[in-house]
Amino acid sequence: MAGGRPIRALNVAEKPSVAKAVSGILSKNPSSGGLRVRDGRSRYNKIFEFNYTIQNQQFQMSFTSVTGHLMELEFEERYRKWHSCDPVQLYQAAVKKYVPEDKLDIKRTLEEEARKCQWLILWLDCDREGENIAFEVVEVCTQANRNLNIWRARFSALIDREIHYSMQHLVRPNQLFADAVDVRQEIDLRIGASFTRFQTMLLRDAFNLDFTSDDKNIILSYGPCQFPTLGFVVERFWEIQSHEPEEFWTINCTHNSEEGIATFNWMRGHLFDYTCAAIIYEMCVQESTATVTRVRQQEKLKYPPHPLSTIELEKRASRYFRMSSEHTMKVAEDLYQAGFISYPRTETDCFSERTDLRMMVQEQQGHPVWGSYAQRLLDPEAGLWRNPSGGGHDDKAHPPIHPTKFSAGENGWSQDHHKLYELVVRHFLACVSQPAVGAETTVDIDIAGELFSASGRMIMAKNYLDVYRFESWGGSMIPTYNFGQQFAPTTLTLDSGVTRPPPLLSEADLLSCMDKAGIGTDATMHDHIKKLLDRFYATKDSNTRFSPTELGEALVMGYDDMGYELWKPYLRAMMESDMKAVSMGTKSKTEVLETCLQQMKACFVDAKSNKGKLFESMAVFFERSNRSSINEQNTVAEVVRRCSLCQESDMVLRRKPDGNFMVGCTGFPHCKNVVWLPGSVSEAVVTTNICSSCAPGCIGGCDDILRQLVEICGTGSRNISSVHGRGTGHTPSSSSAQRSNSRGQGACLYCRQTGHSSDVCPSRVSRGRNVRSPEADAQEGESSIPCSSCGAPCVLRTANTASNRGRKFYSCRSQECNFFVWEDNINEGGRVARGNISRTASNPSRSGGLWQGWPEWKTSKRCRICVCNR
């Protein structure tokens, strides 16, 4: 490139802080003519100006920023309203990317600046999202100026040398990275919107969800990140519920000497068999001299933590201060905005070699509390310094979280600001410190052939523990023992204990689960957790531990019963690996989109047809509401065709609370086009079949026989009305259709007989149970044992339904008790896994566990004696 007239280049960063920092670095040279700042259209995104030379070519640089994504993905207007279409259509519905209202000012700045420039240099974060935002910027800028020469700067830290290097070695943006994000956005939108609309419309009005006064507006959302997060909470909850305490026995030995007390632990741990433990104990008591068989002395190191990533910050703030991850991020954002800490959303847990760590320590020397520690760190004589070891994660965009400005506390800071800044500083100082050193002693003894062991620790040098007050290193001293030494134990006891269930998941546990499974990003994980609370899916106790609410449990149960693992992290993991394939170029964007959406659509259609499972699981916890008598059908809204009256919205098939069908315009109340189907119609479906005798748009009115039957007889002998859809023809006069609406006594919706209304259908009364159990057409079996739930006789029967023919199940004979359980869900000893009883039967106990009254002859004895520890 030769010199000559300067080229005007527009530089764009992902956020204002990066635009400022990079401009600052690039304009340090005197030849830059200094750094000038002016306002853009957006009050947050300033424009920096300076001169710069790239390979001998003079440039006039303008440097501005966006604030994250410039565009959003949404459905076309006609699909935006919830009742505008059947949610299944959202798998094909047209989507568009657009710049939302609150970003229009940034868009205008970009357009205005792009028109004045020849080059566009993209300084977005160097990750997939950043690359996608880069292409959003490109789209806006090239709309304003088609001749732009487009470049990408690759940088991983805001360090002078690195920034200059990337400016001198510009590359082209990577379309594949951006494609991967396009795929994710589209899949997330379609899955999220379809399932959310489906389950909200299906369940919200059907049950009394009494946890909010305003349950009409509650949203039962589904998302590929929030649901697996809920899944972790529910799974642990079920694990706890299904835990049965088991008694075990262990032998303990202590020895008091002049130097102190030593506690020896039995090397076998514990035994579940009392007799066995008691025999061994007797042996020990009878021959109770202890002989020291081994004495080991070792130096042990306790290493300081890795440099701080977002997840670690959230986990530690939760553990040390009980701050929620969401609040932590808010406080961290404040500290970052005010310049006290570095960018708080980072996966990186290792410092770049080029980072000047000592300078950062120097800044902390004046602090009244940890200043002296910082001074010791910098003193070569003290030998406290150690180059930090990394945890192996690097997002190539941001350094680990570290202090960027000294503070001994600011006026406007809350307690939490103080705590979090202190955590960041102490963590940083710990990272560059030597590990703590301890001397550990282990003593093994033998009593009557049984081995016991005791250990003690002495801290030789605290090192990083001096500054990292949040961590300690437990351990106690033990007296001195020598090999071959013999002594009489002071106490030798046979003690019993019981196994305990695992604890509920803490916020730190939940973050670890999400991190491991790849759910969410460092910037969004706390949002997913908060969403569980906002949606009433889970609660958090004062100990920061999460339990599912009944709603959360019911939803997970429902999908689990369908056989879907939509609540597990596998779907997201699969998507993530596909995204990776797209970004590497091994799979195409369209290929992944098509396959994934096809699978998810099939899953959605299946879930819809299995919605009974969701109803059943909800019914375990919630009462049915009377807001709608035929709730599930009432909410179904299948699109028939475009409204011929307003030409704007769709005509959809719906069922009203009174059970009658209607085909109405979704533009209501603006458009009042409606066709009421006669009350005798008990089922109506939208089909693609076109009536042979008239134009598309017919709703069966041309069929004389049908019309006569429904209007005159009203007996419903042809009670399925097919509504032709997808046509453009005219709608039959709604007034005539309304006249034909026979609101009188029609066929019962349940048994399809006349003579009674559906509300009092005798089949419904007995059906309440039948729909829940598989025993329809089952044959009575022979054996009878007491019901686990009520104690009445429980009968072994054989299912005769299509899906479970031949499968055996126990079912309670009592009319009041709905207990039933598949025989193959009963394990050894009559143990029933959690959920296998309750998910399909309304067993009031709702818990698994031991079947009380399970006959002796069915129990197989298990050997739980451990004899292999030696």
Next chain:
DNA sequence: GCAAGGTC
């Protein structure tokens, strides 16, 4: 009114 991902 719905997702998840950026960011103020």
